Amino acid sequence: MPSNSRMRLHGPDPIEGAEHLTAVGVEFIPADYPKLRLTWEYVLNGRDILYPSGMRLEPVPGTSVDDRVHVGASFVRDLPLARLERAARMLVEYSVRQGTGGPPLGPTWGKPPTPDEISETARAMVRERFSDIDPEAGAGAARRWNRLIRLAEVVMEHQVARARGEKAPAAAVAEARGVAPSTVRSWLHQAKQEGFEPRPLVAGLDVFAEISSEDPAGALANEE
Template sequence: MTTPPQHRVRVDGPEPVEGAPDGLSQVFVSLVPASYPHVLVRLQYVIRDGRTVEGPYAIRVQQDPEAPIEKWKPVGATLIRDLPITKLERVARMMLTFGLRTPEGAPLNLSAGVYEAPPPAEKIPARAEEMVRAHHPDVDPDGGPGALRRWKRLTRLAEVQLEYNAAAAQGEKAPATVVAEKRGVTPATVSTWLHHAKKEGLDAQLAPDFSVVAVAP
């Protein structure tokens, strides 16, 4: 079995923020993307009162200083455009929960809510509507037949995404199949819906695949 390429990730901090009031510290997450092994992406976060992660407040993209010089490539606008920044930022946030804890020993609060636990099945419809309102505030189900059709489509996509996340969180090896059986469709149809959910910005609760993440020394 071929081992998938791994992102390299390192967390530095927390450390004081110069000139900031008490209760604020900063932490840096450095990632070398598997698909761009010559690039270092460094994200800066602030931790408030030792409990809540805020940010990122800065993202720096540079040549990985550990890459051999013969493997250096330009870090220009095209590369930055193509970097999977959203996925890398999710990885960075999740990594902050591995080694950092509140003074009471609990995981840090990820203030953006990216990794909230999937809701129970009976609450998925209401949560899906909240997601659609947050990501598509211009869509009004009372705005006419066209608007209602788009609303129903978006809420269905959000529901499918939440059902998929819930199945994955429960350890199902084929969460798309679980959703397909529930909805009476094929797994391929569910995969298409998930793809459309991502395009509509409704996949924010997807956790990164940590089978392809390695902690850098």
């Protein structure tokens, strides 16, 4: 399976006791965490990605002890894991389809995010931007949390509607949500005030904005 300087892929390797299934790993350095190397592992059936089966965080090889990130529970909780896993999946899908001459494979490459993916990404966006809000802290915090989730979802739903060529994307979102278009426009205005800006839409995510241009092999890359 091909690799390049921004990512390293391992496999496909057979999975013991699981006929026809293989494991593939992809490692890269997240753009926002230049001292960490992230590896996701996936289970494949032929060229179809079934699900992620493992994730590993570790220092980039060659990182000094003083520069190593303290990876505690709160640090992991605040990581944008939904976005990073989606980027990893897209890298694997892209690599799996290399040389096939066929259409993109899997549920994400070249297609907009599903409603479940939108909901998951919205939660990740809110956690990143409003890490001080605990929805379990009381009714007021829960209401604000749910409002922010809705605003983040609407921003993405509006972006998807635009990407598929809707002449009135706010009306399309309004119809799907059972509200008036003016309500959606109000939500979009509120979302902008809260700092939720549309991101480049490449299968729902700009994968190259998520990963560093540095080789995940770190200092070892210079020895190869």
